[in-house]
Amino acid sequence: MQRKIKIAIFGGSGYGGSELLRILLFHLNAEIVLVTANEHAGKSVGEVHRNLFGLTDLKFEKSPEDLAELENIDVAFFALPHGQALSLIQQLPKNLKVIDLSGDFRINDGDVFREFYKLEHTATDLQKEFVYGLTETNREAITQAQYIANPGCFATATLLALAPMVKSGLLTGKIIVDAKTGSSGSGAKAAANTHHPQRMNSFYAYKPFQHQHVPEIEQHLKAVGAFENNFVFMTHSLPVSRGIFASCYLETTVNLTGEDLKNLYELFYKDSFFVRVVDGSPDINWVKTTNFCDIAAHSNPNKQIVVFSAIDNLVKGAAGQAVQNMNLMFGLDEKTGLVFTGSNP
């Protein structure tokens, strides 16, 4: 077997880090050399993520003072709050590959970044070296990349639903995306909006017209095809732990049947193992804990189209896609270590 990829995970105590650990501990070509978590430094990984108890001897460490000495690492994953990658990356050895799960390097435009993230972008020079890590639309660039900006969870579900239609050139009019996410999308820290007694019976919208994934989605759609459509994106909170479901409302210049749509999507994703074109509707139940994105598309006789997509926000929407990108960056089959099933009930 080839030499294992040596990995550092920065930010291992949140849900993104937890999922990276869950996947990479069983990835045959991977070896986790370092996992940081300042608050939990010194504790064993299995003590903090009790699903991993008995499965690893790893301990959380403080982030090293001198990152330039991380010579024995091949790739670093950043699973940190927005803003922290901006400075961290500048301290790393120059040859290190990086996959950033935060939003720090997803947006090309510093002004837009400031508007949506309320932060000054302090590494704009590095921005152009980042490749956007939506694997299915960007495979070639990812294979060559040193730095990956891993897509947001909402952006992943939305872009995978929209890309084939944008690419087709058949769209007209505005695009409306009604997106819903599970509570794990808010992270591992307890907060009012994830307080169980209320969340379990809740469904509500948040950040109307203001979600930070909007510029990320628009920017990448323009990379996929001619996209100048009016774009409305709305986020809602679901009372489940895991899952994103996007309902995308489109209009086409010609009438497309359900069969036409199915063919179009199957063709677009024919080499993409992790996108499954399904009949009827996808269901977050069938993709939970997996790296799959399930998609279905329907039309009516007025050229109105709806495309539904479902992913696990923490896997295809974060850690799973990050590993999929790592696989490509190191010449592995993109499926390596990611072909596991979700469960039925």
Next chain:
Amino acid sequence: MQRKIKIAIFGGSGYGGSELLRILLFHLNAEIVLVTANEHAGKSVGEVHRNLFGLTDLKFEKSPEDLAELENIDVAFFALPHGQALSLIQQLPKNLKVIDLSGDFRINDGDVFREFYKLEHTATDLQKEFVYGLTETNREAITQAQYIANPGCFATATLLALAPMVKSGLLTGKIIVDAKTGSSGSGAKAAANTHHPQRMNSFYAYKPFQHQHVPEIEQHLKAVGAFENNFVFMTHSLPVSRGIFASCYLETTVNLTGEDLKNLYELFYKDSFFVRVVDGSPDINWVKTTNFCDIAAHSNPNKQIVVFSAIDNLVKGAAGQAVQNMNLMFGLDEKTGLVFTGSNP
């Protein structure tokens, strides 16, 4: 105190009937004289609906053979599967008031009814005597009505969200409604789509472009104002028991601020106790088990509007609105017996 309204409930074992019982047992001007449930005939109501155990001595009865003799009844509620009201109503005494919670008399057009309900309408002559029971937009007609077609749950949430905008005359372009419902909307009978082990982690769409509430909504919007918009309506299943949430995407001919929208909605509903215009987003948690409809509206600078509405599908979307209509039909304050709160957690 005035003489109590004498009530018959046809179909008391389903969730609609269960909620009618829950409300009417504590309605000071109401007396339930008869409640039918063929399967459970002879059982006490509290044995079947164990939330009512100890609160009533009522027993379920078989539907009487000769309905024409129901002389001592003032009003009959039909909480039966679609289709049954069509024949039942023709057997009742002519002077009886009727509130039908099914879809049998909501649609004016027999052909449309057949298409969406897969049933022949066998009482088209009676159709014109039915008043559509969306209380907030139809109060005067309801007050005079003998027969009420009580709105569907999705239709209620959608129409209350859209009516003020349609009435305003400011809409242009297409209207898209992304609606989500809890599992109790599928009724009290166990079925594959409400099987707990899968439903608790599910979110999915169903009946794309085909839901039977579409013609009901379009027909009533035309009654509210000039409505010729392209209308897309999509239904989804939420992993909660109770609640409907509708996200309605609109476009206006002029720019409206959030403040404009709030004023417009508050004015439209100024005499409607059960519609609450809220900030941010409504949440099904805050309306569960109540007769409230919570609504919020937002805009962006491109004249795009989103209106969110939340109701309890079994109360404002069924039994509660039915009682609200009964109140008006009998000269009572529409709030009578309906001012109870939901709970916080």
Next chain:
Amino acid sequence: MQRKIKIAIFGGSGYGGSELLRILLFHLNAEIVLVTANEHAGKSVGEVHRNLFGLTDLKFEKSPEDLAELENIDVAFFALPHGQALSLIQQLPKNLKVIDLSGDFRINDGDVFREFYKLEHTATDLQKEFVYGLTETNREAITQAQYIANPGCFATATLLALAPMVKSGLLTGKIIVDAKTGSSGSGAKAAANTHHPQRMNSFYAYKPFQHQHVPEIEQHLKAVGAFENNFVFMTHSLPVSRGIFASCYLETTVNLTGEDLKNLYELFYKDSFFVRVVDGSPDINWVKTTNFCDIAAHSNPNKQIVVFSAIDNLVKGAAGQAVQNMNLMFGLDEKTGLVFTGSNP
């Protein structure tokens, strides 16, 4: 109508306060004159508890500096964290009635209080003036009381299940109570153990052999009958919002049939509207949001008994029972304002 009872609620922003508000706003003999919530002072009640939006004009106030001047109040409810009532009560006018929902005055013994609450009891002289507010076993004393120590939620479910057997004198051997609570029992503040992404799939035990309701239960059982049994009490967390379910394992000196047990419980509770003796098993679903306690008892031929009880932790386990006690203290029927149903689904 008689003069309304004038009420102050200290601590209106938590779940106990929220439920007191929900009940008392619709209590025909009650008038809420003051409701405090330091953090939310100045906000309207309906803004904080959005289930109450549109139903009251009350505003939260800071706790008054000079409590001795609360002359126009008949009764104060304390819905505060443990420990605060100890000093508050000493500042109130002497004639004021008080119902304390905390654990501050439930335990007679200062040493035991210190051990379980980790607090020094600074009002031991007042302790003897408190009556333990388990309505069904203590009605007469409550009617005469000025100060009520309202029982804990676990204690209520357990005591109502055990009292008839302890009173019967038929018990022998040890008593084991396996109790489970919903997440709202942890209060309105977000915390790690009520973080939705994990809690929704969780069931676990906590505080083994150490729960603070143990001495409260033992003390009160001794007041009910001869009780010297070895007592094991274990608490667990359920992934629902509301509800407590206690499974109580007992042993009797003689063989009792299921019928014997049913008779024994029905006789004991024949004048207690809010205790329902049911067949099979109670279910927290049937008591949620209500003041009912549902109980069932079974036996096997080896003189082993199991008694199941189910309550809503925030109603019969807190605010509902508090109002039930208030009713008795003011000469009202104990059911006043408390006869509302839960819902079926």
Next chain:
Amino acid sequence: MQRKIKIAIFGGSGYGGSELLRILLFHLNAEIVLVTANEHAGKSVGEVHRNLFGLTDLKFEKSPEDLAELENIDVAFFALPHGQALSLIQQLPKNLKVIDLSGDFRINDGDVFREFYKLEHTATDLQKEFVYGLTETNREAITQAQYIANPGCFATATLLALAPMVKSGLLTGKIIVDAKTGSSGSGAKAAANTHHPQRMNSFYAYKPFQHQHVPEIEQHLKAVGAFENNFVFMTHSLPVSRGIFASCYLETTVNLTGEDLKNLYELFYKDSFFVRVVDGSPDINWVKTTNFCDIAAHSNPNKQIVVFSAIDNLVKGAAGQAVQNMNLMFGLDEKTGLVFTGSNP
């Protein structure tokens, strides 16, 4: 690599079969040759279990008419309703290994079987050839076995919690087990007790003193050590999909500290990878979808002991343990194909 084990699964459409498929499709030493499901015969596995869509080309088949010709199969799993294995097994080739997930061959005594399963045992001659498949206590016999009676889910959680104490010889007095299960334990068919609108807010007990796992547990405890204790076992329903949690109340002849108990359990399970002795309490959240059983034990100064255990009812309680047993029967490491993690949120 050695020749793969050729496998037939009888009953692939239920949850037991679904989980066998999920595990065995990724088991490097396993090849599924046949999977039956009469109702779904002809459909692809991924169409019925949509979590497996895209991961297998297997189709469901009708059960072959002539089972004696299944020459190319090494082992058959029965994931069928109780009673069907009784006749099926007699039709199989004599050399075939069999792992039966039903209760048909768990109980030695025909009379007891009839009492608890309401069925006549028609293969009592084969009964003695069955080895009870609780891997951790029966490893050697399993290794040599041709036929395995795979333990029930409740029995697995209970026996793993009790076995070390029974073996220790330190128990006295009665044993009480308060056990709780998720809704998937009721199977894949929709039924009233798993109807989502009610189940999601439910917790209740069922079959008091009558569960069919009682004789299975007692029989096996007698095989583990001297067991003549009075045994009370009570089953309850949890509003989650997956998981069993058992709270076991014991009494010892000597005082044992928490440390003593931990040592005793760790020693007993030192060679058992899938039993994890944890601090505090296990939580079904940490074992869901895995083959782990998490256990914790506590004591008080009165020689009262509580042991908590948590498993996934469909994995360690069914399909996972079945594969663990298969591994042993074919000379593989028992962990093969079973070392996957659950997820944190």
